[in-house]
Amino acid sequence: MADDAERERRFQARIDAGERIEPKDWMPESYRRQLVRMISQHAHSEIVGQLPEGNWITRAPSLRRKLGLLAKVQDEAGHGLYLYAAAETLGVSREELCAELLRGAAKYSSIFNYPTLCWADIGAIGWLVDGAAILNQTMLTRCSYGPYARAMVRICKEERFHERQGYEIMRALAQGTPAQRALAQDALDRWWWPTLMMFGPPDAASEHNTVLMGWRVKQKSNDELRQWFVDLAVPQAQALPLAIPDPALRWDAETGHWVTGPIDWDEFWRVVRGGGICNRERLRARAKAHDEGRWVREAAEAWAGKRAR
Amino acid sequence: MSDPTRDSQWPLWEVFVQEKTGAPHEHAGSVHAPDAALALQNARDTYARRGPVVSLWVVESRHISATTPEDSPAFLEPGPEKIYRHPRFYRGAKE
Numbered sequence: 001m002a003d004d005a006e007r008e009r010r011f012q013a014r015i016d017a018g019e020r021i022e023p024k025d026w027m028p029e030s031y032r033r034q035l036v037r038m039i040s041q042h043a044h045s046e047i048v049g050q051l052p053e054g055n056w057i058t059r060a061p062s063l064r065r066k067l068g069l070l071a072k073v074q075d076e077a078g079h080g081l082y083l084y085a086a087a088e089t090l091g092v093s094r095e096e097l098c099a100e101l102l103r104g105a106a107k108y109s110s111i112f113n114y115p116t117l118c119w120a121d122i123g124a125i126g127w128l129v130d131g132a133a134i135l136n137q138t139m140l141t142r143c144s145y146g147p148y149a150r151a152m153v154r155i156c157k158e159e160r161f162h163e164r165q166g167y168e169i170m171r172a173l174a175q176g177t178p179a180q181r182a183l184a185q186d187a188l189d190r191w192w193w194p195t196l197m198m199f200g201p202p203d204a205a206s207e208h209n210t211v212l213m214g215w216r217v218k219q220k221s222n223d224e225l226r227q228w229f230v231d232l233a234v235p236q237a238q239a240l241p242l243a244i245p246d247p248a249l250r251w252d253a254e255t256g257h258w259v260t261g262p263i264d265w266d267e268f269w270r271v272v273r274g275g276g277i278c279n280r281e282r283l284r285a286r287a288k289a290h291d292e293g294r295w296v297r298e299a300a301e302a303w304a305g306k307r308a309r
Numbered sequence: 310m311s312d313p314t315r316d317s318q319w320p321l322w323e324v325f326v327q328e329k330t331g332a333p334h335e336h337a338g339s340v341h342a343p344d345a346a347l348a349l350q351n352a353r354d355t356y357a358r359r360g361p362v363v364s365l366w367v368v369e370s371r372h373i374s375a376t377t378p379e380d381s382p383a384f385l386e387p388g389p390e391k392i393y394r395h396p397r398f399y400r401g402a403k404e
Contacts, residue, residue: 025378078355085339094341095318158359301317305341
């Protein structure tokens with residue numbers, strides 16, 4: 001017991017000194033569990049995040065848009081793989097993690113349980129959802145767990161274009177015909193609030209914030225990240241120009257921040273608990289893709305076995 | 310092969326990427342694959358979607374031997390102690 005307390009003290013001292021923790025280093029079981037939870041949810045989010053956008057690949061309005069969207073969705077598959085690999089360094093198998101997702105026992109970002117109703121939604125997702133994800137991921141490049149931080153560096157490098165392709169789509173629509181403009185505004189109206197919820201519950205209600213910040217897994221709280229995002233997104237919306245769907249939104253000259261109206265946290269919890277519009281559809285699509293890929297996995301294995309003989 | 314619950318994720322391979330000639334191959338991450346040829350393909354798709362990459366290595370993870378954090382300090386300790394391996398140990402015309 002005393003031994004573990006001493007190890008934990010040394011572990012925390014290393015973290016406080018800015019050192020990175022690597023897979024074979026001693027770590028408290030709670031640190032390992034929290035990281036498996038975070039990294040696997042992040043990985044699942046990348047994989048499920050392909051589905052709302054994949055919906056529009058065949059209907060992209062031009063070849064240029066189609067190429068960009070295809071590359072973005074392919075990146076998301078790659079990012080899911082980086083993250084599963086990072087989770088595996090903590091002693092879980094990818095097989096278990098995938099099985100959890102397919103069973104409906106794993107969480108992923110609730111934002112992907114909203115539907116993509118029109119092409120403008122692809123613009124809104126790139127601009128807002130990827131824009132929000134990049135802020136969170138930029139913070140995580142300094143995470144105390146080495147493999148997670150390294151995966152984030154890779155992801156951030158690649159994701160810069162995701163946000164820009166989304167903003168370009170929004171700008172083209174916002175400056176197009178009245179009908180195109182209406183589509184862009186409608187997409188912003190539907191994606192704005194769910195995007196603000198992506199950063200997680202308010203600090204006062206977040207069970208993980210303090211612990212994760214103490215371990216330097218995170219360096220900013222949910223509310224700090226959310227504020228960072230709002231301050232960047234409001235001027236971007238004004239430049240399009242589109243209206244942020246928040247009548248209470250105001251500039252606070254004293255703090256130098258944009259202040260939003262209240263967020264509907266009941267909706268957040270309802271979607272987290274499975275009551276979103278697309279929760280069931282996403283899992284069904286994932287399970288179908290997994291089943292339909294079975295013959296490929298089996299054929300590759302049979303081929304490898306034959307060659308090994 | 311027909312058991313529906315069976316779902317091998319295949320062995321784990323470590324991927325090393327060289328970004329330009331003359332640079333060292335650096336560890337990039339890992340992939341799952343049934344054999345070396347597919348490990349290389351998966352590594353290309355996962356770690357070389359954008360340049361610059363001029364060369365990829367893959368090695369099955371189980372073939373890598375590594376020091377452990379417990380043994381490392383003693384195992385690696387003689388390095389810094391042998392100061393006569395550093396130029397500053399020697400006096401020369403410049404001093």
